[in-house]
Amino acid sequence: MSFQPLFPIWVIIIGFVLILALLSWLEIRRPLRWRSLRLSALVLALLALMGILLQPSREQIRSDAPVLLLTADYESSVVDSLLLAHSDWEIYRTPGAATYLRSNSLEKLVGLSDLSHRIGALAGNGLPAYAWEYLPQKQFPFFPSALQSGMQKITQKVYSEGQVNQLEGSIYLMDVSRQLLLKDPEGPLDSTIVEPDGLQSFTLNFTPQEAGTWEYQLVQKDTNGQLLSEHILPIRVDPEKRLRVLILQAFPTFEVRYLKDFLADRGHEVAVRSQISRTNFRTEFANLPDRNLNRLSTALLDDFDLLIADAAAFGQLGRNDLNNLSTAVEQGLGFLGIVNGDDASFRRWLGLINVGGEPDSVRLGNNLTLAAYPVNRQQDREWYDLQRTANDRSVAAYFYRGRGKIGFQTTQESYAQLLRGDSLTYASLWMPVLEGTLRETYKDYTIELLSEFPNYTGEPLDFRITANQPLETVTVDDQKIAVREDPFLDNVWYGRFWPRSTGWHQIAVGEESLDIYSFAANAWPDLRLAQLRRQSLMQVRAEGLPKGEAFQQTRLEPVSRLWFYLLFLLSAGFLWLAPKL
Structure with missing residues (x-):
């Protein structure tokens, strides 16, 4: 027996005792017959009131038949086989699933919470990520529908202004070849042909010229040019970061000259120091006032975000300059080493084991081939690749040293692209x-979207905020929303909202914001099915055939209040009638 009292139990018990004592004293003083019966009726009436306030419940064990849950595009043959082995199972279908004989319909996915302990198997495309929150017990098998031709995944990220960006995704084709065409509001940007060869990746290139949020389109056509599908592709473009760069060189080179001019033309601040003799230097400045660069003092290095040097320039640094450089990197300065020769101290500084003698060639995207020095990295550091070749070889990477970074770049003679007029490459x-x-610039807040693309109206969008200061008000489309703090990690918060309209929505906190696009329910149908299938396969924790036993569950069944009301009416009725008899 358990209770769900309307008020604290101690309040009810104390009130019962006091009222019983008072009313019993009044009844004893009344010169009426049947004193014992009147006192018994009084006790029963108060006990009935106490039962109404305490709301007692008793445990009952119920045996429920397992449930076969059908989702969209389930295969009838699979369902027939399951029911042939488990004819006593109940069948429920989610919104969007086709009808089946003897099946019950769930109007909303929230109804899954009532079936969570009974589900014996799941069939079809599966459930969206948020629906799995209604199913804490996931020990049942999933029988996915057959994989259909169509888009499987599109990797969404923030793209860079004025650079060649790559849209990456995967598609499954087993019928005919398809042309994928990426378009912006002004026209086609890139296209590729995908052959019917199962699951495969694709890449489309584009160069956004302006930062902001944009609605591109991804079009699918057959080999005859017949339109198969056309969907909005939301694109977020960040403005190019403003750079403040110091370049050291032992002697003038074409690589540095063109790099300096390129950065200056794009509005970046650049200083170049070229060594003429042991103690004399020639300096150049772009978008910066002239200053003394003879010594790499801590104050000088703190004014720059990145220092670039090759082996020859690094080898000419004095002990004080090296110490100041090491301190500046520990405190956050970035260092990029241009690998164009072998120097022991430079190699150790960059975290490289050895640098090969003669440069070989590497192939990057768009069939671009450049010379590059082969290097072997020390494996006791956590490396972050910045640029990889077509055969997955790293030609630019970095590791953290304190708060700063030390990286290397091995490609050579890239300035030839500028000579050809190819500034985009x-x-x-x-x-x-x-x-x-x-x-790195440390933001007050970092907002990350946790929900997978695409996102739909009427379905929750989850996000995470990492704060470097006390959290300010969080808004979505200028409306305040509540967030919850991570119980284990400090300054990490989670939020959720349900977009009610299609288009762009903005999450904002402090000076930071994140733009998210929400689609109508019928957008990207092939991508939606692949998303449901992938999320469901990640969630279920059972394989093989389902178990056929009934599910037993211990439930608290409340004692009917009707008995307490009847007892109270009978007892109170006797107390009212007794003086009249």
């Missing part, structure tokens, strides 16, 4: 490397 080679190694 040159930007795509250098800007990710420069932005990846420069001094």
Whole structure:
């Protein structure tokens, strides 16, 4: 027996005792017959009131038949086989699933919470991520529908202004070849042909010229040019980071000259120090006032976000300059080493085991081939790749040293792209490397979207906020929303909202914001099915055939209040009638 009292139990018990004592004293003083019966009726009436307030419940063990849960596009043959082995199972279908004989319909997915302990198997495309929160017990098998031709995944990220970006995704094709075409509001940007060869990846290139949020389109056509599908593809483009770079060189080189001019033309602040003799230097400045660069003082290095040097320039640094450089990197400065020769101290500084003698060639995207020095990295450091070749070889990477970064770049003679007039390829080679190694700017807040693309109206969107200061008000589309703090991690918060309209929505806290696009329910149907299938396969924790036993559950069944009301009416009626008899 257990209770769900309307008030604290101690209040009810004390009130019962006091009222019983008072009313019993009044009844004893009344000169009426049947004193014992009147006192008994009084006790029963108060006990009935006490039962109404305490709301007692008793445990009952119920045996329920297992449930076969059907989702959209389930295969009838699979369902027939399961029911042939388990004819006593109940059948429920989610919204969007086709009808089946003797099946019950769930109007909303929240109804899964009442079936969570009974589900014996799941069939079809599966359930969205948020629906699994209604199913804490996931020990049942999942029988997914057959994989259908169509888009399987699109990797969403923030793209960079003025650089060649890559849209990456995967598609499953087993019928006919398809052309994938990426378009912006002004027209086609890139296309590729995908052959019917199962699951495969694709890449489409584009170069956004302006930062902001944009609605591109991803089009699928057959080999005859017949339109198969056309969907909005939301694109977020960040402005190019402003760089403040110091370049050291032992002697003037074409690589540094063109790199300096390229950065200056894009509005970045650049200082170049070239060594003429042991103690004399020639300096150049772009978008910066002139200053003394003879010594690498701590104050000087603190004014820059990135220092670039090759082996020759690094080898000419004095002990004080090296000490100041090491301190500056520990405190956050980024260092990028241009690998164009072998120097023992430079190699150790960059975390490399050895640098090969003659440069070989590497192939990057768009069939671009450049010379590069082969290197072997020390494996006791955690490396972060910035640029990889077509055969997955790293040509630019970095590791953390204190709060700063030390990275290397091995490609050579990239300035040839500028000589050919191909500034976009040159930007795509250098800007990710420069932005990846420069001094990190620590934001007050970082907002991350946790929900997988695509996101739909009427379904929850989850996000996470990492705060470096006390959390300010969080808004979605200028409306305040509540967030919850991580119980184990300090300054980590989680939020959820349900977009009610299609289009862009903005999560904001402090000076930071994140733009998210919400689709109508019928958008990206093939991507939606792949998303449901993938999320369901990740959630279920049982394989093989389902168990056929009935599910037993201990439940608290409340004692009917009707008995307490009847007892109270009978007892109170006797107390009212007794003086009249």
